[in-house]
Amino acid sequence: MTVIDRAKTPAAEETAGGIVVEDLVVEFVTDGYRIRALDALSFVAPPGQIVALLGPSGSGKTTLLSCLAGILTPASGRIVVNGRTIGSLSAAAMSEYRRTQVGIVFQAFNLIPSLSARENVAAPLLAAGTRSRTALHRADELLAIVGMGERAHHKPGQLSGGQQQRVAIARALAHDPPVLLADEPTANLDYVQAEAIVALLRDLRSQGRTILISTHDQRIVPIADAVVQMVPELEGKTGAGRVEYVAGESIFEQGTRGTLAYVIEDGQVDIIRILADGGQKHLATLGPRQYFGELAPLIGFPRSASARAKTNVVLRGYPIQEFRALMLRPGDGDTDGGKTGEKPAKPAAARRRTPAERAAKKKSASVRRVPAASRTAARTPAAKKGSPAKRSSTTRKRS
Numbered sequence: 148m149t150v151i152d153r154a155k156t157p158a159a160e161e162t163a164g165g166i167v168v169e170d171l172v173v174e175f176v177t178d179g180y181r182i183r184a185l186d187a188l189s190f191v192a193p194p195g196q197i198v199a200l201l202g203p204s205g206s207g208k209t210t211l212l213s214c215l216a217g218i219l220t221p222a223s224g225r226i227v228v229n230g231r232t233i234g235s236l237s238a239a240a241m242s243e244y245r246r247t248q249v250g251i252v253f254q255a256f257n258l259i260p261s262l263s264a265r266e267n268v269a270a271p272l273l274a275a276g277t278r279s280r281t282a283l284h285r286a287d288e289l290l291a292i293v294g295m296g297e298r299a300h301h302k303p304g305q306l307s308g309g310q311q312q313r314v315a316i317a318r319a320l321a322h323d324p325p326v327l328l329a330d331e332p333t334a335n336l337d338y339v340q341a342e343a344i345v346a347l348l349r350d351l352r353s354q355g356r357t358i359l360i361s362t363h364d365q366r367i368v369p370i371a372d373a374v375v376q377m378v379p380e381l382e383g384k385t386g387a388g389r390v391e392y393v394a395g396e397s398i399f400e401q402g403t404r405g406t407l408a409y410v411i412e413d414g415q416v417d418i419i420r421i422l423a424d425g426g427q428k429h430l431a432t433l434g435p436r437q438y439f440g441e442l443a444p445l446i447g448f449p450r451s452a453s454a455r456a457k458t459n460v461v462l463r464g465y466p467i468q469e470f471r472a473l474m475l476r477p478g479d480g481d482t483d484g485g486k487t488g489e490k491p492a493k494p495a496a497a498r499r500r501t502p503a504e505r506a507a508k509k510k511s512a513s514v515r516r517v518p519a520a521s522r523t524a525a526r527t528p529a530a531k532k533g534s535p536a537k538r539s540s541t542t543r544k545r546s
């Protein structure tokens with residue numbers, strides 16, 4: 148099995164079939180700031196292979212599949228499926244592409260409850276004008292392929308989750324598409340059901356069909372011919388440990404992913420939100436013994452704000468597990484916990500709230516979309532005194 152290099156792509160022309168994704172960028176604007184769901188993603192999925200899209204929640208798996216399905220238009224970049232460049236298709240060609248070239252399997256099955264299994268599978272054919280008899284005959288064939296021949300007359304409510312997913316896969320195959328896109332097809336299934344779906348997907352790879360599966364499910368990985376890691380390169384400049392920046396220098400940028408949380412040893416750091424209109428919003432200025440950047444690596448999301456050195460600054464970067472351990476370290480009281488470099492000073496704010504408490508807060512924050520960076524600031528003594536940072540409140544979920 149190969150791990151596909153998501154950064155390097157042969158020119159689309161070099162790949163006769165399969166899927167070529169080149170420099171794909173998709174952005175969403177939420178609460179006035181831009182989320183880059185896909186940031187220059189490139190890869191090639193050769194024809195007749197199963198390619199697993201692996202990545203944490205929010206890494207853009209569904210977004211990518213939606214672009215490939217022709218139901219979401221990227222901001223830039225190129226998608227070529229079996230020689231067709233998706234962005235350049237006319238409206239009519241696009242609708243024909245959606246109908247015949249890609250089959251989509253969703254995590255939630257999306258079957259019509261009032262229709263039987265065979266009627267569900269026949270539905271896309273009937274919608275495309277196929278005669279009823281032919282459509283139902285084809286549905287029976289497909290249900291047999293997915294091992295559901297004997298349940299053709301059952302309605303979705305009478306089927307298990309795994310059986311419903313098999314019907315959904317049969318439906319996705321109605322037009323015999325060369326590309327099958329499956330968005331977390333085993334996520335709602337128990338172990339036994341998931342195994343059956345994995346086996347089915349493996350069987351369907353035949354006949355040159357390219358199958359893209361987004362998943363958190365490690366069981367998919369062994370059946371995949373290749374894997375695309377959706378999480379891009381982590382910010383590389385800073386390693387863990389002591390690191391210095393000069394005034395004005397970027398520590399990390401909004402939208403990137405990182406594994407480090409930072410404690411300020413000396414100097415000041417500005418936390419800045421880059422707005423959708425290109426403007427900037429200052430969220431907080433943090434100083435010695437304050438920390439930032441912990442939320443994104445904790446929850447595996449891109450950073451929701453940028454951090455810049457306001458003055459010359461000395462930071463200590465901690466891998467997130469180490470940072471958690473540091474925050475949870477019991478019995479430190481108000482001492483600095485040693486200054487050997489092995490056990491750096493515990494940030495003042497850490498004594499006030501543990502990561503577990505922050506995680507509990509985060510749940511409600513993810514609904515309210517409270518800024519990660521301003522939440523960081525809100526935990527600091529300065530913010531408690533009513534600094535502007537505490538009053539700024541538009542971010543959410545990532546730092």
Ligand SMILES: Nc1ncnc2c1ncn2[C@@H]1O[C@H](COP(=O)(O)OP(=O)(O)OP(=O)(O)O)[C@@H](O)[C@H]1O
Pocket residue numbers: 175176177182183184202203204205206207208209210211
């Ligand atoms: N319609 C939308 N509006 C605003 N933001 C969106 C929208 N759809 C997706 N996003 C954002 O884009 C990013 C990628 O989302 P996406 O759903 O593609 O991730 P995913 O990898 O499929 O995650 P999961 O594993 O949770 O399904 C996330 O930050 C998400 O919040």
Ligand SMILES: [Mg+2]
Pocket residue numbers: 208209210330
């Ligand atoms: Mg998804």
